[in-house]
Amino acid sequence: MLDFMKNVPELPIADWTSNFTDWLTDTFAFLFDPIKNQFGDFMEFTADKLAAIPPVIVILIVAILAFFVSGKKFGLAAFSIVGLLLIYNQGLWEELMFTFTLVLIASVLSVIIGVPIGILMSKSKTAETIITPVLDFMQTMPAFVYLIPAVAFFSIGMVPGVFASLIFATPPTVRLTNLGIRQVPTELVEASEAFGSTASQKLFKVELPMARSTIMAGVNQTVMLALSMVVIASMIGAPGLGREVLSALQRAQVGTGFVAGLGIVILAIIIDRFTQNVNKSK
Amino acid sequence: MVAKIEVEGLTKIFGKKPKRALELLQKNKTKDEILKETGNTVGVNRASFSVEDGEIFVIMGLSGSGKSTLVRLLNRLIEPTAGSVWVDGEDLSTMDEKTLRETRRKKMSMVFQKFGLFPFRTVRSNVEYGLEIQGVSQEERKEKAMTALELVGLKGYEDMYPNELSGGMQQRVGLARALTNDPQVLLMDEAFSALDPLIRKEMQDELMDLQENMKKTIIFITHDLDEALRIGDRIALMKDGSIVQVGTPEDILMNPANNYVEKFVEDVDRSKILTAHHIMKRPETIDIDKHGPRVALERMRQEGLSSIYVVDRKRNLKGYVTADDASEARKKDIRDLQEILTTDVPTVTKDTPMHDIFNAIYDSSVPIAVVEDGKLAGIIVRGAVIAALASDSEVTLDHA
Known part of the structure; x- marks a missing residue:
């Protein structure tokens, strides 16, 4: 049935991609190298400083923040204390700090990149048509695949981990920013225009405030996805809880793997409740 | 006397081939024929009328008659396909963006059917919006907003949020917001239609009381003939995007221009209109x-x-x-x-x-x-x- 395909040679997509990546690596080495070094140092520094703070103080601060963020309820604060103490008890404190740094930086960068792209999409039909399939691609391509160019660009460590997380975690923020702005009731947009707002006044005084909770839902998703990349990123040498899971996997140590995994779950729950409550409280 | 607003051949065609549709329109094809031939919808069909300074000009028609589109063409929330809108001798339809923005800021403001209030802003902050975007100082903003709120009888509610107020009160906020930057022209798009009948009547009375002192030029959109007859100095009746008749309430009632208008006025409670x-x-x-x-x-x-x-x-x-x-x-x-x-x-x-x-x-x-x-x-x-x-x-x- 596919006889006619005999005349078509196999397309060298793999070669093209390799060549393209090599070209990128060579051409932008002047860009990638300083990022790798400076940014890597900065992340190491952050993680070290976090790890250097006595755990008791960190736990206390988290507990107090949890108390206020959740509207002066004790649930989240209590969970944070117990959960973090458990991680400390299991000797995973330093790993936790590395993982947290990775997630934090990847998420912040995702938001910084994602929100403006989402705004662009909401303003331009063309941009939406072009960017939507790119987002689909980013989310459906197996995350492992990103590790390869990440290593090519930034060798191993935290930086390529952040890079891979960025690609994987940014789409929800972009999508929900776009959706949030498009869902602002027409009448409010018209009201803002009818009083003579400029485009940026309309955006900052009406559209973004109206879309805030939708955007925050996207940010919450982004943070969760960044966290889920932690284990995968450890395959290219990103330190933290993920690395513990990976090494347990390689050595078939069920117990160690479970404990590290539990650490990730605790961190995930705390971060999730924090971002959700920030969204609700305002 | 020069008219405050002069509308000439104002046309809006929705769709992908507005030029073709416009040609057909000029050949006096009907809205349905044009839809069939080009797939485009005629929103407003060559509307022409003039509004005098200080009058309440009502544009009325059933839903789908193009009245809401027409009012949005007047401040160019919708870009017209053809025709012009002269406000104080300036053509709004060809203005550059900056001039248009200035006109919207200083000359005309709008009141919306569903109030169009910003839910995350307090009543006062909503009312201040028009001045805020012009960069007016906080004190002046506050002063003018409070004056406007007092005018519509909402003094004391300034720190509440819109969702804490009833529909009638929300629309008062909408009205106050439109009055704060002291525009000469007020566009009111079905401003009272979302209110229940008693409140609606109250608001109509208040609008007319306010108008006694303000002498704004008001363009009021409604689908309610009783409302139109009650508050309008003159009424334009719309059907299928065209203006069918313009006249005083009496003209419309006594000399309906055609069957459509006649049918429209048939159900009117005549006892309220006739004197x-x-x-x-x-x-x-x-x-x-x-x-x-x-x-x-x-x-x-x-x-x-x-x-x-x-x-x-x-x-x-x-x-x-x-x-x-x-x-x-x-x-x-x-x-x-x-x-x-x-x-x-x-x-x-x-x-x-x-x-x-x-x-x-x-x-x-x-x-x-x-x-x-x-x-x-x-x-x-x-x-x-x-x-x-x-x-x-x-x-x-x-x-x-």
């Missing part, structure tokens, strides 16, 4: 200075009346005499009408709505006198009231 002026008759009178009971009786017999109005030489209303009193007087040989004159006369003015005539006529055994500056202008008999309610043909016959 004494429309249903009064030329009165039979006798002159108190010249005539006595004998003449009065004779006149009544001729005309088949049971009573007759009495005036002086200058047509000042003096009272009436009944046939019974007159024949009694003749028997007793009384010569002066003064002695049998009844001065307790039911009177109305020319502008009294028919609604208010009902009670007066029900209680009275004689026709009602329509008085202007003390002079008898006409009389209203029961039959005329009923006829006027039944149809307009009788009415137009009687008043010239």
Whole structure:
């Protein structure tokens, strides 16, 4: 049935991609190298400083923040204390700090990149048509695949981990920013225009405030996805809880793997409740 | 007098081939034909009208008639396909963005059907919006916002959020917001349609009270004919994107331009629109200075009346005499009408709505006198009231 395909040679997509990546690596080495070094140092520094703070103080601060963020309820604060103490008890404190740094930086960068792209999409039909399939691609391509160019660009460590997380975690923020702005009731947009707002006044005084909770839902998703990349990123040498899971996997140590995994779950729950409550409280 | 707003051939076509559709439109093809041929929808079809400074101009039509599109063409929330809107001699449809923005900031503001309030801002902050984006200082903003809120009777609510207020109050906020930057033109898009009938009437009254002092040029969109007739100085009726008739409420009611308008006005509660002026008759009178009971009786017999109005030489209303009193007087040989004159006369003015005539006529055994500056202008008999309610043909016959 596919006889006619005999005349078509196999397309060298793999070669093209390799060549393209090599070209990128060579051409932008002047860009990638300083990022790798400076940014890597900065992340190491952050993680070290976090790890250097006595755990008791960190736990206390988290507990107090949890108390206020959740509207002066004790649930989240209590969970944070117990959960973090458990991680400390299991000797995973330093790993936790590395993982947290990775997630934090990847998420912040995702938001910084994602929100403006989402705004662009909401303003331009063309941009939406072009960017939507790119987002689909980013989310459906197996995350492992990103590790390869990440290593090519930034060798191993935290930086390529952040890079891979960025690609994987940014789409929800972009999508929900776009959706949030498009869902602002027409009448409010018209009201803002009818009083003579400029485009940026309309955006900052009406559209973004109206879309805030939708955007925050996207940010919450982004943070969760960044966290889920932690284990995968450890395959290219990103330190933290993920690395513990990976090494347990390689050595078939069920117990160690479970404990590290539990650490990730605790961190995930705390971060999730924090971002959700920030969204609700305002 | 130069019109405040002059609209010329204003057209909006929705769809991908507006030029082709415009050509067809100029060949007088109907909206349906154009939709079939090009897939484009005619939103507004070559609307032309002018609005005088300080008048309330109502644009009314059923849903889908293009009235909401038309009002958005006036401040260019929707880009017109063709035609122009002149505001104070400047063409809004060709303005560059900056001038357009200035015009929107200073000259015209808008009130929306669903209020269009920003839910994350307090009442005062909503009202301040127009000034805020112009970079007006906080103190001045606050002062003007408070003045506007007081004007619409919402003093004391400034720190609440819109969702804490009732619909009527929310629309007052909308109105206050539109008044804060002191525009000359107010566009009101179905501003009261979302309110329940009692509140709606209250808001209409308030708008008219405000208008007494403000003298803004108001363009008011509505689908409610009663509302249009109540508040409009002039009314434009729309159908399928075209303006079918422009006229005073009376014009529209009395001389419907075509079947469509006629159908529209058929269901109107005429008693609210018609006034004494429309249903009064030329009165039979006798002159108190010249005539006595004998003449009065004779006149009544001729005309088949049971009573007759009495005036002086200058047509000042003096009272009436009944046939019974007159024949009694003749028997007793009384010569002066003064002695049998009844001065307790039911009177109305020319502008009294028919609604208010009902009670007066029900209680009275004689026709009602329509008085202007003390002079008898006409009389209203029961039959005329009923006829006027039944149809307009009788009415137009009687008043010239």
